[in-house]
Amino acid sequence: MASTQRSSSPGRSPRNRASGTSTRVPESSWDPADEITVDHSSPVPLYYQVASQIEAAIDSGDLPVGARLGNEIDLAGSLGLSRPTVRQAIGSLVDKGLVVRRRGAGTQVVFNRVKRSLELSSLFDDLAAVDQQPTTRVLVNEVRSATDEMAHRLGVAEGTELLFLERVRSARGEPIARMRNYLPVTLVQPSSAVLEERGLYQLLRSEGVRLHAAHQSIGARVAEQADSELLEEPVGAALLTMDRLTYDQAGTVVEYGSHVYRASRYSFDLSLRGES
Template identity: 45%
Template sequence: MSQGAAFAELDIRLDRTSSVPLYHQLATSIEQAITSGELAPGDRLENELSLTNRLGLSRPTARQAIQELVKKGLLVRKRGVGTQVVRSQFRRDERLSSLNEDLAKAGRVPSTRLLDFTVGPLADDVRDALDATGVTEGDFVTIRRLRLADDVPLAILTNYLPARFEIARSDVEDGLSLYGHLATLGVNLKIAHQRISARLMDDEEAGLLDSTPPAACLTVERTAYDDVGQFVELGRHVYQAAHYSIQSSLVV
């Protein structure tokens, strides 16, 4: 590793007589450096131009190698920073809990940016999602927050709650827990039904989650009820998949 450069210069050996494509040899070398710990999470990768010049490769070859590792989830491209080794994923237990509190327990520093706080009738697609609950009329509070862990954007959380719950903008600003506030109102969450899937981030989401499109996100749609069976909230959560996974144990 060169200390002078802002990135590590890996010892990469390419075999030009091999039938293995050069981009794949390069990708394998970088992957080994990550696996061995020579490149640690958060480390910057030598940039394309430097790899190209130093190893006598074409630019598309270097790019293809990096792209392969981005797809594998080992590297991540960041605007204004370059290509970095991904930080290890935050592995979160599948529970009905506050992301904020779960992050703090895991030794991460959570922070929040309130993106939207509005009160009004539901948009059609949200109304459709709530059809099964029977609670679609009247005003709803829509809260949209960006949640960060150690200053890295992790999730965009959108919650829809009937406006009869007393929630003010100040109750969910500055990383305050929505579930915590509901508890102070005497609302105790009891059960949630959730659906987990994935899709591509749209451009706005990618911007908020500090990702260069195309990028994949993990999506969770959750409908939560309190201990007297009353509908409390619909949550639509978009997680930066490179940094987040859900873990659970299944018993037969």
């Protein structure tokens, strides 16, 4: 996830690890049967009901870091579900990096809040989420025919009509980024007024476009005269650049974005999980 202002304290997580000598964890016996309820008549999958309730317990602190979830078989029994269902629920939490399973040892909570691994979210949503009052100024909103390079990038025929957007995004009145986007005209054709109120991804989603994956490239360069004027940053200041190609579920390119951020006001924060 991306956040405004340089993250000043990345690691403030309180550690209470039991290692070496037998420093026992309080083990405040969190009884799942008291906390989790499943509704068989609900259309939402049972494993999902279980997973989200455990996740909520982790968020609320009822399940602190290091706490053990009961074993899968007992859990299944006390919830009136089968083990595969409970296992699927826990599995989804493992995928999110919230808990760790070790055979023979059980399942433990590792983070009480992993910043969800750099979600496919837009700058607008990110800023709105932390109450940074995002605003947008639309500089260009027009249809252009694809140049050779753009056609290549988006995987369309040369000369195809593309919507070209150029916007400046601000937070609390201060400019944060200059954003350029190219997307097929067939998807959306928003008015500038709409673009000033909502983020592009929000718009695409409301049109039923399902964002599925993206390739990003993050780099840096120094501000030139044009950047300087738009971003209120002196010439020669450090800028972050981000190029992003976004795909829908069918693997078709939905959007190409080329953005520039003020490094003094912005950094990319992301979490990632490893191997096993």
